[in-house]
Amino acid sequence: MPATAPRATTRTPYLLATALFLSYACWSVQRHRQLRTSGYDLGIFEQAVRGYAGLGAPVSTIKAPGFNLLGDHFHPILAVLAPFYRLAPSPITLLIAQAALIAASSIPITRLATRLAGRLAGVSAGLAYGLSWGLQSAIDFDFHEVAFAVPLLAFGLTALLERRFAAAAAWTLPLITVKEDLPATVAVIGLLVALRGRRRLGAAMILVAVGAGLLIVGVLLPALNPGHVYAYAGSTAPDGQNPLQRLFLPAVKLRTLLELAAPTLFLSLRSPLLLAAVPTLAWRFWSTNPSYWGTGFQYSAVLMPIVFVAFLDALPTIGTGRPARTACVAALAATILIPAPIRGLPDHWRVSPRAQQAKLALTRIPDGAHVAADNRLAPQLTARRTVYLFPAYPQPDVRPEWVAVTTPPDTSMAALVTMTAALDRLPAYGYREALRTNDVIIFHRQ
Template identity: 55%
Template sequence: MRTIDRPVRWLAAALFLAYTTVSVSKHLRIRTTGYDLGIFEQGIRGYAGGGAPLSPLKGPGVHLLGDHFHPLLAVLAPLYRLFPGPGTLLLAQAALFAVSAVPVTRLAIRRFGTRGGLAVGAAYGLSWGVQQAVAFDFHEICLAVPLLAFALECLVEGRWRAAVAWAAPLVLVKEDLPLTVAAIGGYLILRGQRRRGLATLGGGVVAWLLIVGVIVPAFNHDAAYAYTSGGALLTEVPRKLLTVAMILAPTALLAARSPILLIALPTLAWRFWAANPNYWGTGFHYSAVLMPIAFVAMLDAPPVLSGRFRRIVPAFCLAFALLSTATLPFRALTDPATWQARSDPAAAGVRRILERIPDGAVVAASNRLAPQLTARCEVYLFPGYPGDALRPEWVVLFERPEYVSYTRAQYRTVLAGLPGLGYRQIDSGHGVLLFTLTRPSRSG
């Protein structure tokens, strides 16, 4: 087993603390969301209880494996069973992202020495793709990033069998990642590992076809995979080119000199082909899996500098990461409110209102309130609910519209119609309204 030098451990620990501070303080300040922290907590809560990963936030009886294929999330169930709550997911994600810095930093130390290698490792840990993922709730890709980072380290070192072993579980993380495994097989073929490469490539493609064509539809209410719409490859090309440039920029463009960068192509292909504009840019969590690919590609690239000029690359990488942070989520670390999140008076006031909802209750909650309740209640998303088909006992929402897949007008319409559905407002404060169901609706 590879040893981890003390400086690398300290760097990973520092990144873990930074990730934890940003994500947990955001949750304490009521800034996490049902889409997606609440959804994933409901799924992992299902696993922890020995059942299926159902998510009422997605709809009554919705099985998460019929939405996206991420059964590896079940490995977090024992931890959640011991420490139930959204904080457990955020801490686990912080730890997984921090661990992914270990193989990247080890490779960087081999290339640039201890000081330069730690600078590159810190630049990776603070890279914009990782920051965006840490700050946007919890997602299954936190399992993929360390697996991919260790697999890439093995590829650079020529440890082919170990690389495949690290990459193989990616097929259980999300349905697009079998194609990344196939790309790793293609890289092995380029490196002369024809038999192992063909097996890995073929296995990845077959796994993808089975998951998208058979397994996900088997769990889906409509017996289909819901994310097949595409054909947008030539839509908003400048935005997509900017995303590619941003992937290369943290490495001073040196990543483009290594064939390892080809492993990023499946992720870029499905994102740019998809019809959803959220996939095309640099927001959310979608680029986190590309960060280890870009940095390891840089470390694998043929040297272009020698002597004292070798210091330029680590210095550039770290400077780019630090300067980028001024416009990224980790700028919150310089905000005193981040460190005082537990005593935030507005958040404390909201929690006092939520405490009126009993454990085990059925609740319709707006997006930012949902993950405050998913550990102890059955939570549906407002304004999708309540309605004639389902009327939870409680409704709690921010008076100011929060719209995920709903418009502001729909939000306001459902809010105005709550009395007609039999709801009475019993509390309010800090922009939050709490309703309870007191009688059947006139139409019911």
């Protein structure tokens, strides 16, 4: 028995990660099967990965005809998914990859908590992290490139906490290829490395991160963008508002901060590692886009590994042994009490007959065809067809052979009046109704 106990403890992080992966994957795939995914963003990212898989550029026609997605956000790391997509060309490949990446990020956190306070603490901390609202929100909303950042941060920050500085640098420097805002996070981690004694390595990380960030935002993104600008610069421009008010008001921003710290019983606030969350929070709260301020979508996923590793860093301040174990169990309880999107999993196993009928109707559109589809139907078509977003298309100079829309009209990306007007224009563009069901209308251009 004593000989097997260490082995069981060693397996625990991987068993927990496997359970999280299965839960994440089942949830994501079922959402897609029930037509609850969207062109913005699953369809867009599938088109990008499909471009890489074809040894081409990550072009997304959902954004615009010929639009290179590297001119929108800088995420060349998506090319890693290309071999998997060639084997299984489907949006489900992206959803499963995201589930695997985020689940894997629980391994170093569970392992470190186990080393600090025992197996019960490890399981509790790993579950609290895996069930945290930031990760659940990401899983519940399509696929995003930040899925790569989550394990890189988890492995990198735990390595930093264990004073494995070279490993910390090796894990965190690839964040530069995930999204253009993450070089700032790498720079802060470099500062933490320097403050913990490896000044040269930390300084090198800061220089690389700052240089890469300036190159990406100032040169690469504008060069690849059709308008030759960084598309999101406008939301960060000064507006004459008091800087403190702009950063912390309206109150939804303070609520986000509260919900970030609450799952860790506010112990994460004791750790300097929490500084790594500052760049992400700063650009989100400074932006004029309200979508960035709250707890929805994928924006908080990168904050979860930072907050929970900071929590583990602060555990010794309350004592070892029983106090630390109690804190980890309490963190799990606090995580469960905070509202999160993944609830009632058994309710989502059965695909509704209406979703099945809609998917069957879409088979009327042949493989290889060009089709304008609304936001709800687009990701059901992107694997085998060239998809544009309805109602932006068709236009006089871009008229796909087919148009597919839901009925009643999907208004997630356009107002009802806009959708109705676009439908009314279809006969003038040469489209005739080819198929109508209770949920889908398909038009074909003669």
